[in-house]
Amino acid sequence: GAVVSQHPSRVICKSGTSVKIECRSLDFQATTMFWYRQFPKQSLMLMATSNEGSKATYEQGVEKDKFLINHASLTLSTLTVTSAHPEDSSFYICSARDLAGGLNEQFFGPGTRLTVL
Amino acid sequence: QQQVKQSPQSLIVQKGGISIINCAYENTAFDYFPWYQQFPGKGPALLIAIRPDVSEKKEGRFTISFNKSAKQFSLHIMDSQPGDSATYFCAASKGGSWGKLQFGAGTQVVVTP
Numbered sequence: 001g002a003v004v005s006q007h008p009s010r011v012i013c014k015s016g017t018s019v020k021i022e023c024r025s026l027d028f029q030a031t032t033m034f035w036y037r038q039f040p041k042q043s044l045m046l047m048a049t050s051n052e053g054s055k056a057t058y059e060q061g062v063e064k065d066k067f068l069i070n071h072a073s074l075t076l077s078t079l080t081v082t083s084a085h086p087e088d089s090s091f092y093i094c095s096a097r098d099l100a101g102g103l104n105e106q107f108f109g110p111g112t113r114l115t116v117l
Numbered sequence: 118q119q120q121v122k123q124s125p126q127s128l129i130v131q132k133g134g135i136s137i138i139n140c141a142y143e144n145t146a147f148d149y150f151p152w153y154q155q156f157p158g159k160g161p162a163l164l165i166a167i168r169p170d171v172s173e174k175k176e177g178r179f180t181i182s183f184n185k186s187a188k189q190f191s192l193h194i195m196d197s198q199p200g201d202s203a204t205y206f207c208a209a210s211k212g213g214s215w216g217k218l219q220f221g222a223g224t225q226v227v228v229t230p
Contacts, residue, residue: 004160006160032215034217034218041223041225042222042223043119043206043220043221043222043223044161044206044218044220045220046217046218046219049217093160093161095160097214097215105151105163105166105214106163106214106215106218108153108160108161108162109160110159110160111158111159111160113158
């Protein structure tokens, strides 16, 4: 199956700093990537959808100025959590799909654990 | 508002037993119903998926049963093994497997030896 990686796997930062999380499709071109947030023992909540070369579409209630998403290439999307606070501590997961190549499912990355002190 | 309702929240089953997880949805526009398996600290992985024109799909020890009129679908794990201990999520989307996924709350399954 197709492989999606995330970097870093874990990050700890101080309150007020910004953190960038990378999501890469390793063996396919991801025309669309999704970003999810998962709190402990809870479900995955979709934050935003990003299509390569265009602005991300955010779900209701997600602050676009706080969670900056860039999908500048077909294999890389980044999520930047700006001015992070302890309530932003969560497990962030991306998924990727390739409409053009015919992959008929979304492939999930391994997730990034963010802890804001 | 949870568009896909999942139960039970947790499940303990003996090795060799059957694990059954149920999900219900309201939006009749959903046309793709996958199940994901997630281990602690990892991203979810697709187990099996079904479309509404099929009432049952089996892959190995995993079976999805789908009841379109009741707007319910379930996952059966036959001959459960300790390695199946994980959290299972049902999901639904419009626009097939490429649509935005709405996840259920998850079921933590523990298979005892």
